[in-house]
Amino acid sequence: MNKIKILNKLEIKNILNMNMALNAVESAYSQKNSLKGNVWPLVFYEYEHNVFDLDIRLGNLEDQKAYGLKLISYNENNVGKGLDKVNATSLIFDSNTGQPLALLNSSPITLYRTGAAAGIGAKYLARQDSKNLLVVGCGNIAVYSVVAILLTMPKIENIFISNPKDYESLTRRIDSIKQKINELLEECNVTLKANIECVNNLEKYTKVSDIIVTATPSEEAMIKFNWVKEGTHFSCMGACMEGKQEIDENIFSKAIVFADDEIQCLKQGETQTAYKKHIILKLNGEIGKIILNKKQGRESAQDITIFDSTGLFIQDLATSIEVLNHSNNVGKEVEL
């Protein structure tokens, strides 16, 4: 019989750090653009609209010698019952043999790999001298994105955190947000040096920011076209389903736009509105092409650049293998 490794949420949290996720996500993106990584068609099923749904994402990576899937469910009905609202589970297989390798609680992996995407977007598309980072949204994805960008863009001096729909809740939570950012950086032996502040005037801070991360569930543009200065980079993390939007679609008319996956971004990413309105007819390409030096990203310090991240299972897969490779003596091995 074959043995399978099981890693739970706590074990994965203890192993994983953002530098591991950054390496993994960069590897996944580049393999996608060198025919070594495949994203297979996803399944989405809705039990109750906006209350209980699930999606299953699948794919493989040649360098990691693995394939697998992640199933995420989102169930509002779990609230108040002592159950997680979001459940993420990954099953990973050895692509040499076809045997199951590991079952993982994928909730922490999802946070790290999503934050890492924002960091990789900035690394390849922002100006190297970027100093000011504006984050729209103050949930987990915002926090993990800040950490990833601090690691890939070490010249960041100021972090402006905003929460357009509810500034008050941001001010109540800012201390725990700072603490979480500190903790995540410490996992990588990095000390937070940048200044962090809550801001409530999006126009003012858009105008002075070099990098803007959007990480909200918004369905309408929060960042206006005429606020955006030359040279700005956007890592758009929030829009991953049809109907979502965070930045003015007209920004795309002046921007260099790269995707994690072109088809997915045109359909359900931040790009969807600009594409539907024919403001842009196509993307500049996928970020993996820049990593592989097959395409140039930013061409000048004046360019506005956008990285549209919708999320790919191969990010989870590469991160999962990174976790497994550091899991000696951790987790349970069970005969299957």
Add this chain to the structure above:
Amino acid sequence: MNKIKILNKLEIKNILNMNMALNAVESAYSQKNSLKGNVWPLVFYEYEHNVFDLDIRLGNLEDQKAYGLKLISYNENNVGKGLDKVNATSLIFDSNTGQPLALLNSSPITLYRTGAAAGIGAKYLARQDSKNLLVVGCGNIAVYSVVAILLTMPKIENIFISNPKDYESLTRRIDSIKQKINELLEECNVTLKANIECVNNLEKYTKVSDIIVTATPSEEAMIKFNWVKEGTHFSCMGACMEGKQEIDENIFSKAIVFADDEIQCLKQGETQTAYKKHIILKLNGEIGKIILNKKQGRESAQDITIFDSTGLFIQDLATSIEVLNHSNNVGKEVEL
């Protein structure tokens, strides 16, 4: 944290019997036709043509309050390395909460649920007074199908087992085949009474058989049109991919044909050749409709009937839940 149950191959073999699988598969078929069971789009990926491939099948069942998936890989390269050629793994979720319920080695479940399909096909489409059963093929699916049909068609007196491509290997294996049939019946507290014999003249035994099961990997028809007597029922188990065929496509011109899944059978089931050649333009329906009394199957003792089984994940899902419901104190519970 949530606990997930892990059941390995041996534990599942010890729990499962064919009567449980028959109940489960009948439940799955009927739910598919009462909007309580869904089959989601499958993923098929080939690492090396005819050497290493995998498919992932998914779906949900309302009565079992569950959804999930099964991943099967087939890898010829594993032969001689002490590894299973086929690996089947299922991950099952609670459709009330979205939480993972169980991880199962799905190899035994696949055998039982596939055999059970042949039994359900005979139960709803063969003549109740059927006495002679011809089985084409002598692998696991043939054996499990015989057992299921003996349980659903208790008047069977003679079982003719054939293996057109290699009669000699059948004669060498017949004792172990009989023993396996006996063991599987004993799990249901049933004693084998029917006579079992190896046969090598397909024409002769087709002409005297009431029920014919095909369970080979054949890509050409083995049963000729003019051999088939009135009243015969076929449970076609082998054809589940494009290019496969076991019985003469002209038999379909005179037959009442039911499917496990209409679209899948027209595309990749035994029906595919008759459909491509316009011998039939559509099926009579899905077997779930007969179970639910929404359609009549056989109309007279003279009808030739065909059940085309391509295999659905909801058969595995229902059988998995049946296994889980009988797994008190068996298996491992692991925190996820």
